[in-house]
Amino acid sequence: MDKLKEHGLMRAVNRRVFLQSSAVGLTLGMTLPSATTAETAKLGKVKNTASINAFVSIDLDNTVTVLSKHVEFGQGSYTGMATLLAEELDANWQDVRVEAAPANKALYVNKLLGAQGTGGSTAVASSYQQMREAGAVARALLVAAAAEKWAVPAVEIDVSDGVLTHAKSGLKASFGELANAAARQAVPEEVRLKEPSEFKLIGKEGTGRKDTGKTDGSAIFTQDIKLPGMLVAVVAHPPRFGATVAKFDATKALQLSGVHKVVRIPNGVAVIADSFWQAKTAREELIVEWDFSAAMSASSDEQMLEYKKAAEKPGIPAKVVGDIEAGFSNSEKIVEAEFEYPYLAHATMEPMNCVVQIKKDEVRVWNGCQSQTTDQNAIAKATGVPAESVYIKTLLAGGSFGRRASKDSDYVLEAVSVAQAYGGDAPIKLVWTREDDMRSGYFRPMFFHKLRAGIDAHGKIIAWQHRVVGQQIIAGTRLEFLIRDGIDFTTVEGANDLPYKIPNMSLEVHNMKSPVSTLWWRSVGSTHNAHSVEAFMDMLASAANMDPLTFRLNNLNDDPRHREVLERVAKESRWAEKTPEGKAKGLALHKSFGSYVAQVVDMSIDDQGEYSLDTVTCVVDCGIAVNPDIIRAQMDGGIGYGISPALMSKINIENGAVVEGNFDRYQVLRFKDMPVVNVHIVDSQEAPSGVGEPSTPVIGPAIANALFSYSGKTRPVLPFGIKV
Amino acid sequence: MAIKLTINGVNRQIDLPEDTPLLWAIRDGVELTGTKFGCGIAQCGACTVHVDGRPTRSCVLPISAIAGSNITTIEGVESKAAKAVQAAWNELSVAQCGYCQSGQVMSATALLENNSSPDESEISNAMNGNICRCATYGRIKTAIKLASTKLENQGAEHG
Numbered sequence: 101m102d103k104l105k106e107h108g109l110m111r112a113v114n115r116r117v118f119l120q121s122s123a124v125g126l127t128l129g130m131t132l133p134s135a136t137t138a139e140t141a142k143l144g145k146v147k148n149t150a151s152i153n154a155f156v157s158i159d160l161d162n163t164v165t166v167l168s169k170h171v172e173f174g175q176g177s178y179t180g181m182a183t184l185l186a187e188e189l190d191a192n193w194q195d196v197r198v199e200a201a202p203a204n205k206a207l208y209v210n211k212l213l214g215a216q217g218t219g220g221s222t223a224v225a226s227s228y229q230q231m232r233e234a235g236a237v238a239r240a241l242l243v244a245a246a247a248e249k250w251a252v253p254a255v256e257i258d259v260s261d262g263v264l265t266h267a268k269s270g271l272k273a274s275f276g277e278l279a280n281a282a283a284r285q286a287v288p289e290e291v292r293l294k295e296p297s298e299f300k301l302i303g304k305e306g307t308g309r310k311d312t313g314k315t316d317g318s319a320i321f322t323q324d325i326k327l328p329g330m331l332v333a334v335v336a337h338p339p340r341f342g343a344t345v346a347k348f349d350a351t352k353a354l355q356l357s358g359v360h361k362v363v364r365i366p367n368g369v370a371v372i373a374d375s376f377w378q379a380k381t382a383r384e385e386l387i388v389e390w391d392f393s394a395a396m397s398a399s400s401d402e403q404m405l406e407y408k409k410a411a412e413k414p415g416i417p418a419k420v421v422g423d424i425e426a427g428f429s430n431s432e433k434i435v436e437a438e439f440e441y442p443y444l445a446h447a448t449m450e451p452m453n454c455v456v457q458i459k460k461d462e463v464r465v466w467n468g469c470q471s472q473t474t475d476q477n478a479i480a481k482a483t484g485v486p487a488e489s490v491y492i493k494t495l496l497a498g499g500s501f502g503r504r505a506s507k508d509s510d511y512v513l514e515a516v517s518v519a520q521a522y523g524g525d526a527p528i529k530l531v532w533t534r535e536d537d538m539r540s541g542y543f544r545p546m547f548f549h550k551l552r553a554g555i556d557a558h559g560k561i562i563a564w565q566h567r568v569v570g571q572q573i574i575a576g577t578r579l580e581f582l583i584r585d586g587i588d589f590t591t592v593e594g595a596n597d598l599p600y601k602i603p604n605m606s607l608e609v610h611n612m613k614s615p616v617s618t619l620w621w622r623s624v625g626s627t628h629n630a631h632s633v634e635a636f637m638d639m640l641a642s643a644a645n646m647d648p649l650t651f652r653l654n655n656l657n658d659d660p661r662h663r664e665v666l667e668r669v670a671k672e673s674r675w676a677e678k679t680p681e682g683k684a685k686g687l688a689l690h691k692s693f694g695s696y697v698a699q700v701v702d703m704s705i706d707d708q709g710e711y712s713l714d715t716v717t718c719v720v721d722c723g724i725a726v727n728p729d730i731i732r733a734q735m736d737g738g739i740g741y742g743i744s745p746a747l748m749s750k751i752n753i754e755n756g757a758v759v760e761g762n763f764d765r766y767q768v769l770r771f772k773d774m775p776v777v778n779v780h781i782v783d784s785q786e787a788p789s790g791v792g793e794p795s796t797p798v799i800g801p802a803i804a805n806a807l808f809s810y811s812g813k814t815r816p817v818l819p820f821g822i823k824v
Numbered sequence: 825m826a827i828k829l830t831i832n833g834v835n836r837q838i839d840l841p842e843d844t845p846l847l848w849a850i851r852d853g854v855e856l857t858g859t860k861f862g863c864g865i866a867q868c869g870a871c872t873v874h875v876d877g878r879p880t881r882s883c884v885l886p887i888s889a890i891a892g893s894n895i896t897t898i899e900g901v902e903s904k905a906a907k908a909v910q911a912a913w914n915e916l917s918v919a920q921c922g923y924c925q926s927g928q929v930m931s932a933t934a935l936l937e938n939n940s941s942p943d944e945s946e947i948s949n950a951m952n953g954n955i956c957r958c959a960t961y962g963r964i965k966t967a968i969k970l971a972s973t974k975l976e977n978q979g980a981e982h983g
Contacts, residue, residue, distance in 0.1 A: 174920030174958045308914070314922030315913040315929055317858015317898035324857035357841075376861075377840075377848040449862050449870060449923040449957050498860070498923025499957050534863045729917060733963070737920055740959020763867035763955060771951040774961035 150279035152241060153287075154207045155234035156185055162262055162276035164191045166231075166310075167201040169208035169216060170223040171470050173448075173497035173504070174737070175792040176730035177223040178310045181231050183727055184224070187301045188235030188293060191275065192262030198310045200494035203472035215473035219505045219620070221693035221790020224726050228788050236291035238282070245281035246273055296785070302726050309730070311496065322453045322495050323531070325466045330455070330527040331360060333518045334379035336388050337368045337536060338395070340756035341615040345369055346391040353382040362386065363521035370518045376531050396615040396756030400546060403753075404440060407548035407569040407612060411438075415567050415608030416586040419596045427563025427604030431554025433643045434563075437636045438551070440817045441570075441628045443751035444544035444621055445766060450498020451537035454515035457527035462489040464527070467512060468497025470504035474578065478509035482516050501741065502620040503542060507577035510542065510617075535761035543751055544621030545571040546614075549632040559644040559654050564602045566595055568629070569610040571618050586611060590620060594629030594797065599662040599689055600637075600655040616753065622741055626692040626797035631746075634688040634801030635815070638808050648687050648805060649675055662689060664782060665698040665719045672780050673700035673717035679809075684711070686806030688798045694789025695722040696782075699739070701775065701802040705810060709824045713743065713775035716799065721782035723789045731791045732779040738795030739777055744768045746800035748819050827891045831856070832900025842888035846880075847871045849887050850897055858898035858926045862955070869954030872927035873897050879934035881953075898926040904978065905936035908971035916967045920958035928954050932968050940975040942968070 151157040157165045166185050170177035178198040186196045201208045208216045212226040239259055246264045247254040250271050258265045262275050301307060313319035338344060348369050350362035358378035363370050369388055373379035428434060455466035463485050469475055469492050480487040497504055506512070515530035522528060532540070547570035554563035572588035574580055582589060587609055596607055621627055641651035649670050656662050666689050670676065679685055682705050689698045702715040718735045725731055748767035752759040760766035804815045811824050826837035829846075831854055838849045850859050850873065859882060862870030866881035873882045874896040901910075909932045912918075919925045928951070935942055935950035942950065947968050956964070 172921075174922065176920075309917045309919075311919075311922065314919035314925045315910045317856070317926050319922050320857070321860075321923060323861060326855065326857075375848065375852040377844050377852065381841075447957060449868065449921065449955070450860070451862075497921065499921040501957070531861075534865070534868075733917065733920060733960070736962055737959045740961060741957065743959075762865055763863050764865060768955060768957065769959060769961075770953075770955060771961045771964070772948045774959060774965075777962055 150283040152238040152283055153234055154201070155231060156189070156238050158275050158279035158282070160276045160279060162192070162195050162274050164189065164196045164262070164275065166196060166198045168198050169201040169210065170218040170227070171200065171468060171494050171497055171504070172311045173468060173470070173500045175223065175734060176309065176727060177218065179307070179727055179730060180224045181227060182310045183301045183307065184228060184231035185235035187299060188232045189239045190259040190261065193301060193307060195262050196310065203469070203476050203490065203492035203494070205473045208472070215471065217471040217473060217505065219470060219502070221695070221792040221794065224788045225694065225790060228726070232293050233291060236293055237287060240288045240291050241282040241285045242275060242278050244285040245278040249278070249281060303724065303728065305728055307727065307729070319496055321450055321498050322455060322466055322468050323450055323498070325455050325495070325529060327455070327457070327527040330529055331372050331374065331522070332376045332379050333370045333372045333515070333528050333530045334376065334383045334533070335365065335368045335370045335514065335518070335530065335536065336383050336386050337539070338390060340392060341396040341541065342756065343390045343392050343395040346389040348389065349387040352385040356382045356385065361522055363518065365514065365517040365521050367514050367517065370521065372518065372522050372528065380533065398753070398756065400443060400751070400753040403546060403612070403614060404548060407546070410610040410612065411548055411550040411567050411569045415569070415610040417606065418587045418592045418609050419605060419607040421602065422604035424563055424565055424604045424606040428554045430556065431563055432557045434552065434554045435639050435643045436552045437632070437639055437814065438816050439549040439628070439632045439635070441547040441549070441631070442818065443546045443616065443753065444745055444749055445538050445751050445760070446501040446503035446621055447538060447763070447766060447768060448499030448501060448503055451532045451534050452503065452511040452540070453529065453531045454512050455527055455529045456515040456519045457525060458483060458516070458519045459525050461485065462491060463516070465490065465492045465512065466495060467492060468500070468504055469494045470497070470500055471506070471509070475509045475512050478513055479516055482513055483520070501622040502624070505620065506542060507574065507579070507619060510540070534763070538761050538766060539758040541617035542619040543616060544627055545573060545618040547628045549628065551632060551636050553636065553640055555640055555644050559646050559651055561600060561602050561640060561655050562604060564605045565608070566606070566632070567608045567610065568592060568595060569612060571612050571614050571616070573618050573620060573624070590625045592629065593625035594690065594692060595625070595633060597691070598633060599657055599659065599691060600652070601657040615756070622738070623692055623793040623796040626690060627745065630688070630690040630692070630797035631800045631804070631818070634690060634798070635804040635808070638686070638805040639814060642808070652689060661696045661721050662691065665689065665696045665721050668780060668782065669698035669700050669717055669719040672719065672778070673702070675700060684806040684810035686802045686804065686809060688802040688805060690794070690798045692790070692794045692797060695720060695791060695794040697735070697794045697798045699795070699798045699802045701799065701806050703803070703806050705824050710822050711807070711824050713773065713803070716775050716777045716802070717780070718777060718795060719780045719782065720791070720794065721784055722791050722794070723784050723786035725781050725784070726788055728781055731781055734791040735779040735795040736777040738793065739799045740769050740774055742796035742799040743773070743803070746803050746819060747773070747822060750819055827887045829887065829890070829893060829895055831895045832897060838887055840887065843886045846873065846882035846885045846887055846890065846895070850882060850895070856897050856899050860923055860926055862924065867955070868924070869931060870924045870927040872930040872954065874930060874934060877934070877937070879931050898930060901930070901933055903933065903937055905940070905971070905975060906933040908974045909933045909936060909967070912967040912971040912974070916963050916970065918960050918963040918967050920960055924954060924956045928956065928964055932964070932971070936968070936971055936975060940979065941972050
């Protein structure tokens with residue numbers, strides 16, 4: 101990717117595209133109501149707003165509205181998009197607000213994903229140029245409008261904090277005063293982007309966040325949507341994977357107050373009522389007879405046994421370097437390890453939900469939507485309405501961690517199927533209970549890993565064999581074409597691009613079949629691969645009688661950014677200092693989504709043999725740090741998310757049914773167990789890379805390594821609990 | 825028969841079945857949506873409101889059990905402690921996805937209303953029932969301490 105210094109003056113803008121954008125931005129942006137009440141549900145143009153281009157409009161009262169094509173689910177995309185655009189616009193930051201962009205692939209494609217959508221920690225990385233260009237164009241239009249109005253040369257006009265000034269004449273105007281005239285100006289062929297030394301917002305502290313309303317209850321999520329005539333649906337889902345409805349009796353359910361209809365849908369039986377509580381109560385009165393003839397009967401424990409058996413044999417080669425057998429025969433020592441990773445639920449705080457209204461020629465959707473294009477196409481296919489007539493109002497989402505980027509739009513299509521079965525054009529809100537959500541599948545796949553490595557007399561790794569056994573995520577999705585020679589990249593990411601220089605390597609995969617649906621889970625393949633690699637590294641270091649830091653430095657590849665984060669984390673965490681009695685520390689390093697992260701965890705061990713996490717020192721190199729405070733928040737939160745699968749989270753399946761249904765049995769990190777996290781951001785001029793995911797996969801192996809250093813015991817089975 | 829509740833200072837007649845949990849009376853009966861549904865079994869704290877001043881999980885509390893009570897939701901908090909908590913939350917950009925934060929703010933507010941200078945373990949005990957999957961726990965703790973400091977300073981100024 102480009103480095104910043106190469107930016108400078110550029111041919112940024114295709115004139116035609118932006119002129120089109122102006123028109124479409126205004127129309128589409130207003131087509132679907134932002135809708136929480138009947139009053140706001142009126143369609144039509146909003147006056148007093150000039151739409152400058154697809155990403156920004158300016159109100160006559162100076163409000164600058166940035167349209168974010170990336171959903172906001174806590175990762176800070178709204179603030180990131182606003183920062184980039186407002187930087188080049190020279191807007192007054194206090195006047196900037198953010199709205200979700202409508203679903204429109206032509207305007208809002210994520211070039212790194214090939215569709216409109218958010219994911220893979222790409223929001224800032226994919227929009228860094230584009231949003232700055234949009235801001236610079238808007239600025240140029242405002243300047244042109246001022247030049248015309250004041251009859252002065254454009255080059256003599258300054259812009260700062262939302263005000264245009266002509267110093268010689270003393271003329272001044274706010275953005276709002278010029279907004280309408282700006283929208284009529286010809287879009288420039290070229291715009292100049294700022295040099296980093298000119299940045300007022302990018303990289304700065306104290307700017308706060310633009311996803312407001314989250315401390316006073318005013319922020320609106322899908323769960324909060326109310327529309328005139330809206331009904332609420334709760335679905336009785338099959339209790340086992342692969343089961344279907346044989347027949348059902350809704351007599352009692354239909355007698356309850358507020359219940360409108362009970363309908364059969366592909367995923368079960370839906371109760372449609374005036375309110376959630378009525379629908380849920382009525383669901384309990386349903387008598388459903390399930391057809392289990394095609395249902396899963398295995399348990400996850402049984403599946404794990406199969407996975408282990410598969411790992412005994414060579415798998416499909418995913419990466420081959422050098423001669424692995426020669427490497428082993430030249431090795432001084434050979435070390436082996438195994439790791440078991442369970443299914444994991446995303447367990448977003450807001451269980452999945454979706455509002456759908458099917459009208460004659462269009463479908464309207466209100467959803468914390470992560471994959472607009474995928475969802476539009478899936479809905480188009482299900483309803484026969486053209487994709488461009490599927491209007492999605494993207495709302496704030498109560499977490500995702502990958503769950504909302506459903507590869508087959510599962511919960512969205514379930515809502516559509518309810519609306520179809522209900523008939524008519526009332527908006528219908530599908531609400532999942534926590535149990536519906538947790539038992540829906542779409543889990544982080546279960547994996548078994550088998551590793552074997554050889555080191556020479558100098559502590560160099562000279563042979564590395566790694567077998568990964570599990571289900572493919574992208575099989576059966578629109579991304580299936582990316583499976584090459586049997587390898588799903590999500591199975592091996594984090595195992596095929598090691599920070600270490602290894603002359604002889606064999607990475608092998610066994611693809612397992614299971615009726616359990618699987619999905620990406622914050623940091624995807626790295627959730628298990630980084631853990632295996634980094635926990636194994638400490639075992640190798642021990643075999644080589646070397647300190648884990650020294651051993652890593654001794655084996656690093658030529659990428660200097662690995663070395664930098666590793667050396668920095670050692671310094672910041674005082675790695676070299678002796679560990680006191682009753683304390684332990686562990687280190688891990690991993691690159692994912694373009695970003696380099698190294699962490700050291702410090703823990704205390706009590707008399708009962710239970711450990712607690714005291715501090716995590718986290719160093720990240722994510723290129724240019726657009727919003728340092730959000731980067732710190734994402735490192736911090738990503739570590740918290742990654743502690744759960746290491747210590748306590750696990751989905752079990754018995755007789756084809758998910759055992760855990762709620763937070764009583766599916767344990768997740770709580771307040772008391774959260775360590776203090778100190779984040780250090782490497783000062784970098786590289787292109788910005790991801791921050792939403794890269795800290796998550798590093799903490800688990802760091803904890804495992806601390807435990808290994810303390811007790812000498814490895815932790816082959818995750819989660820490994822709180823006992824030393 | 826309708827059940828009487830005072831919600832954010834307004835007397836309400838809640839005409840819902842008496843086993844309806846308070847959460848749904850608030851969300852669907854009164855149409856205040858700041859209080860969130862997270863688990864339905866009092867495990868996550870997203871639905872926390874104050875019932876007669878006490879932080880309470882509204883998702884498992886039938887309205888029949890609290891007839892006549894005084895309910896405060898996130899939309900209605902206005903104590904000094906609540907304002908200090910909200911200000912600290914905003915100052916430190918605590919919220920990420922934000923879905924659990926109404927409940928976090930309500931738990932923290934109840935803590936500081938009763939004890940304006942809680943120690944670490946008092947903070948932990950008050951907040952451990954509120955899950956945040958974005959794991960904003962670190963900033964929550966810092967924000968509670970910041971709010972506490974501000975409340976103590978206010979107390980000193982006015983005391």
